[in-house]
Amino acid sequence: MKLRPALENPTAALALAAVAWLVLVPLLGVPWRYLPPLDRVLADAVSVWPELWASFLRTLLEAALGFVAGTALGIGFGIAFAWSRILERSVLPLFVALQSVPVIAFGAIVVIWFGNSILAKVVIALYLTFFPVAVATLRGLQMVDEKREALFLSFGATRAQIFWRLALPTALPSLFIGLKLGMSLSLVGAIVGEWFGDNVGLGVMLLQALYFEQVERVWVLIVVCGLLGMLLYGLLAFIERKYVWWRTA
Numbered sequence: 001m002k003l004r005p006a007l008e009n010p011t012a013a014l015a016l017a018a019v020a021w022l023v024l025v026p027l028l029g030v031p032w033r034y035l036p037p038l039d040r041v042l043a044d045a046v047s048v049w050p051e052l053w054a055s056f057l058r059t060l061l062e063a064a065l066g067f068v069a070g071t072a073l074g075i076g077f078g079i080a081f082a083w084s085r086i087l088e089r090s091v092l093p094l095f096v097a098l099q100s101v102p103v104i105a106f107g108a109i110v111v112i113w114f115g116n117s118i119l120a121k122v123v124i125a126l127y128l129t130f131f132p133v134a135v136a137t138l139r140g141l142q143m144v145d146e147k148r149e150a151l152f153l154s155f156g157a158t159r160a161q162i163f164w165r166l167a168l169p170t171a172l173p174s175l176f177i178g179l180k181l182g183m184s185l186s187l188v189g190a191i192v193g194e195w196f197g198d199n200v201g202l203g204v205m206l207l208q209a210l211y212f213e214q215v216e217r218v219w220v221l222i223v224v225c226g227l228l229g230m231l232l233y234g235l236l237a238f239i240e241r242k243y244v245w246w247r248t249a
Helices: 003-008 010-028 038-047 049-083 085-099 103-114 118-141 146-154 159-194 202-211 215-243
Strands: none
Touching: 010 038, 038 049, 038 215, 049 085, 049 118, 049 159, 049 202, 049 215, 085 118, 103 118, 103 159, 118 159, 146 159, 159 202, 159 215, 202 215
């Protein structure tokens, strides 16, 4: 009974995975090209720590800026779609089609427009973030109980009051699902954007490691990118638990 709560703790799960990696890889004789021993991966991380830390911060900045901009854009369009059925039917399918464009192709266009700057990476992260946020916002606002809305209107509430006191609280649980998905996608967008050319970033280090077949370095970056994603996701989950206490799950 005590093991299950421990496994539900992300820190405990990470520690268990690290121990399994440390013990099982040498014990089972896993070839280093498939999964190098944990001590070699850690040694490689220490050898490039200053570059790794600078790249971590740069990718974090790009993902965070893209997420914030994409969230603002997504929430705005989600509200507009909820208020206008015509707008939803005419514009939302265009967004669906836009999301089907491979991020590599879209990223190439963005780099042509903005060059190999941090703005280009932010725009790519925004591109991947705004759609799930817009859809989650729309679906959340569509979940508003019509009887409750009628009750608000019967007491003389304005449309703005209904939005802030009924529609938005109803939509927040759905919105946070879109936010958590958008946060993960913004990190992917930032990393992919760095592949088009830069001199710092986790994506840059990953591309270099792949080019020179540095297996340990690749695993270092896989772990670091995973930890960064968990950090950002955990931050949103904490905010959700603290401020959206009425969520159903």
